[in-house]
Amino acid sequence: MEIEKVMAYRLSKSKYLSGLQCHKRxxxxIHKPELAPPPPPGQQRIFDQGTRVGELAREQFPNGVLIEADYLNIPDAIQQTTVAINNGSEVVFEGCFVHDNVLVRPDIIQQNAMGEWNLIEVKSSTSVKEENIHDVAVQAWVLQGSELDIGRMYLMHINRECEYPDLSNLFTTEDITEPVEAILPIVPQNLSEYKFLLDNSEPDISIGQHCYSPYDCPFVGYCWKDVPEHSIFNIPRLRWSVKERLIEENHLSIEQLPVGIPLNNKQKEYVESLEQKKPIVDWDGIRDELDKLDYPLYFLDFETDNPAVPMFDGMHPYEQFPFQYSCHILNQNGNLEHKEYLHESDSDPRKSLVESLVEAIGNKGSVIAYNAGFEKGVLNKLTQWFPEYSEQLQLIIERLWDQLVIFRNYYTDYRFKGSNSLKSVLPVIVPSMSYENLDVKDGAESQVAWNVMIRLPDGGEKSKLIEALEEYCGQDTLGMVEIQKILNKSVKSRSTIK
Ligand code: SF4
Structure with a gap:
């Protein structure tokens, strides 16, 4: 391979895939990378998880040679790859190849009995996706250009059937040779388009669904900066086909929507709420829902993790398990108690959490969650794992009451910006409560913080993370309590007026 030519490379596999998503991306x-903010902590965790999955995949090929050269030291990586191949290595991990200014580092190449090289791409996903075919196609094109005979092409992805502690079947390998070969001819066409594009000024491409598919684009902050605060993107569940039409007509504001835009009742209510600058509320509906509640009220929230590689007995890849709960208990006399559990070590948290939970939640009274389907799913899993607690857990499941239903069905407020999540609703209904100043601000951050915390020795840093996790989970349930009090008060005052 020609080292000088390599030094001038402009495209990598990931850049090729970015171009497929959007030419502007x-x-x-290439030209303004500084406009992309650093990846959020949740994203970093996905990268780290991918690295771990890659390491486990390599363990399946004990004779493989890893090209360890730094990602920035391309000539060194090419040199090491050439040496490994020339020395007769039959399996090479992260080999480095460049052809026509395109650089790829295939996860695994393995020589078959006919002397050809099979190409194996490792993914943390659980199935083959269209973008994976393009991913392998550009690698195959570069390898062919580097004069390697390519044999079959595979995607090695996570197998949901795998059950901890036996990780021997963590991966499933699917042969994707045919679909990759079918799109190979378009790789050079795409590349010449990209080269032309990169030699010219910033392309004029409008925003749209492609900004989030197949990947979240890091330039959303830049491209979406002129979208008004109250835009068509806030109309709940508006179909993308309708949004695309409005984008084309440059009509991003909710105000004065063109005639003929099909809106359902909920969407019309949202637009009306914005026009009138006030919430639209069905208080009778809310009263009927509140009448279903029995005191004491248990406000429950779980924090969970779902790693690609299962960590505890009997668990499958991506299966959710809880590591923390918060429960505020509101008695009829207005007294409020708080109970919580946070698992602080890297051992299995499930049993200790169940024991604490069934003790915290008594046999009587409604259990309020926000988006209760999630809590129900977690409780059902706990029932399967710990049948000895199934009776108590089942009793909790039967008493679940969903606060989200109020905001989904009876309370529309333009200030929620089209989302009914607790993060959107709470600061509007209870302005003194916001997630802004918390160290842990959402579920993804709580997963990251928990995974760091459990591996830390006792001390200041660990205590700080424990405090942040407890504050975050506690804020969710306290927020629900405050919302409930406001709903109760409003319903009561309206009954009095009647
Ligand atoms: S935000 Fe959308 S339009 Fe802008 S670069 Fe990304 S995908 Fe393209």
Whole structure:
């Protein structure tokens, strides 16, 4: 391979895929990368998880040679790859190849009995996706250009059937040779389009569904900066086909929507709420829902993790398990108690959590969750794992009451910006409560914080993370309590007026 030519490379596999998603994304990544903010902590965890999955995949090929050169030291990586191949290595991990200014580092190449090289791409996903075919196609094109005979092409992805502690079947390998070969001819066409594009000024491409599919684009902050505060993107569940039409007509504001835009009742209510600058509320509906409640009220929230590689007995890849709960208990006399559990070590948290939970939640009274389907799913899993607690857990499941239903069905407020999540609703209904100043601000951050905390020795840093996790989970349930009090008060005052 020609080292000088390599030094001038402009495209990598990930840039090729960026170009497939959106030409403007590719252009910005090359010419204005500083416009992309650093990845959020949740994203970093996905990268780290991918690294771990890659390491486990390599363990399946004990004779493989890893090209360890730094990602920035391309000539060194190419040199090491050439040496490994020339020395007769039959399996090479992270080999480095460049052809026509495109650089790829295939996860695994393995020589078959006919002397050809099979190409194996490792993914943390659980199935083959269309973007994976393009991913392998550009690698195959570069390898062919580097004069390697390519044999079959595979995607090695996570197998949901795998059950901890036996990780021997963590992966499933699917042969994707045919679909990759079918799109190979378009790789050079795409590349010449990209080269032309990159030699010219920033392409004029409008925002749309492609900004989030197949990947969240890091330039959303830049491209979406002119979207008004109250835009068509806030109309709940508005179909993308309708949004695309409005984008084309440059009508991003909710105000004065063109005639003929099909809106359902909920969407019309949202627009009306914005026009009138006030919430639209069905208080009778809310009263009927509140009448279903029995005191004491248990406000329950779980924090969970779902790692690609299962960590505890009997668990499958991506299966959710709880590591923390918060429960505020509101008695009829207005007294409020708080109970909580946070697992602080890297051992299995499930049993200790169940024991604490069944003790915290008594046999009587409604259990309020926000988006209760999630809590129900977690409780059902706990029932399967710990049948000895199934009676108590079942009793909790039967008493679940969903606060989200109020905001989904009876309370529309333009200030929720089209989302009914607790993070959107709470600061509007209870302005003194916001997630802004918390160290842990959402579920993804709580997963990251928990995974760091459990591996830390006792001390200041661990205590700080424990405090942040407890504050976050506690805020969710306290927020629900405050919302409930406001709903109760409003319903009561309206009954009095009647
Ligand atoms: S935000 Fe959308 S339009 Fe802008 S670069 Fe990304 S995908 Fe393209």
């Amino acid at each position: 590719l252009w910005l990544e």
